[in-house]
Amino acid sequence: MSNRPDVMKLLAEARPRRLDPEPGSRIDPMTITTYPRSGAGRRRAVPRRRLVLAGALPMAAALTVGALVLTSGGGAAPDRPVPGATGPSAAAPAEPRSARELLLVAAERTGTEKSDAGRYFVRSQEHGERKEVDSAKGRYGVAVRSRIERWQATRPGDQSVDLFQSIGFVPITPADEAAWKAAGSPTRWTEPAPAGHADIVHHATAGPRSVQVIPAGRDLHLAGQPVSAAELAALPADPAALKAALTTRYRRSGGTEDLRQALFFAGRDLVAGLPAPSRVRAAAYRMLADLDGVDFLGRVTDREGRSGMAVAHTRRGDSVWGQTRLIIDPQTGQALAEESWNLGTGRKAAASGTLMGWTLLLRAGYTDETPPSS
Template structure:
């Protein structure tokens, strides 16, 4: 078996289940967009047990011309606090990002202005670095506790032909979340490994200990990079072709939802799709700003106020609360730095229990001339 084939097979096994053919993309749970779901099992023979997989799901190389003119955040935009901009209602003027926003609409419009004011940057790679967390309930029925499983991923998509796509990642381990969880975990004997099963899947082993960072170069000229959007998978060219007028963008996304058979309420689907457009997709600056302005008019979004993400970065949070199957209320949150217009994190919460159930931190989402890591092992450590 060739090295390239082995790498592609490993990536296929790590692909999020929601992207697999036949997966029902019409139903979207908040945890699906906050953190990668457990890897689906491919056909054929499998190990009896499998480690918790880093769900990277990275596509292959995209056409170079598509990336030209896509912007990012420069250092000046991170430190500036006032900027001229054009608002969604056509007004022009100064946005004061020193004053806390009084509504979700105001926050989104300020973020749109900041993106338009930021200098566009280019680069050899689109680099997306993120940390993902997914909560799991463990322990005996009379004393359950929650653990957070964390993993780090990097995706390096080349702009020019001939450069390899590089996937890097690290399993960061698992640990009790709150002090109460830690006490219940200690009462359970302080286990350092958990095993869970699901119908049609091999048992999955969750280790408390972290594993070394790794990288995998992938080069497959026959495949084009694709990204999940609105229940579909789209190319970078299709992303770049989306309208940069907020109303037209909303119309285009609603048409996509209808085409894909999305059954979630329109406002909720617009919120989680818009959250991806502003946070972790390689889109032009004008489209990112239009996405923020579209979000400003989405019904049901609530300003939650000042918040810090899982790395302690300060921002302002907005949320959308929905009632899912069996009456369970969940809240999808987006944390934004109003001074830069940068989306810092996406989170999902159990409203009744007031518990964080999953998150994605956006650490880097920019075009850069930096090069991917080359001095890392080519696969995660195994025991």
């Protein structure tokens, strides 16, 4: 049985006053670049105590995972009044209205999780990458998509594995779909490869699923360096100390990115994919809340149709403007997705931009089950 009502009641009662909207706060103008609100943003309720990862892979063979505890991934319950609120028209708290407020709310909710234990941390993601297709009827964009389910070992002696499946390409925007149909709705196309490599044939239908063992020491990365599950567990739960630790790691890696960008990416990785304890994810959210250059994009809808709120880091300059967006469910503190956008070039940078790729976090949690071998 779900225990979400008890958790949400505690969150509603414990919400600190500092998270109330700040006077004079405003929505960032970049909100016009996000997806429109729609009824598609409501999501299916997922039991908190038991979870079947095969539901996140509809085209894959069924895979049952026993006693998987939801931690940092999607599948949040639909929007609804906060359990435990009183009065005939109990309503949810006001939505965050700044990047800082959203990230602090997410930290408060993430910090209440209890289970950070299990032989494996299982994470199911969908990856999409924009590709341009040339046809006699014109050019259009498609998303080449794949599902990766990682069984990340948390104990010495266990092997980490990836379950990989191509789930086919689809047109990205309505304009892309119209151009694709005008070209005859092809179900395959060939992507030219660099000299010396074989061309890649893409299909609109899903392919077979494969299982690959991940060599030890090459499965996790943070701030430009490999990181072990034990090192993740030992990261500081204090945001200032976490920032210092990540800064040290990044500088040792020899990376050349702007430090603020590197810290944004490291914080994103901690809250959206790595098997970090809830206390560390909460610290990562608080670190991001104090990081300069994090924009607030307001309410958005991800490629799975889930409603959330987004923050972003934008790389500005004379060359191409790029933006990385992190979409969060403010009710649960769970990261839902990451998106990469091309905003244009220099002064001509577009307000709408072009979606270049995404990662959807569909499921994440711990289990003591043994990973599949095929």
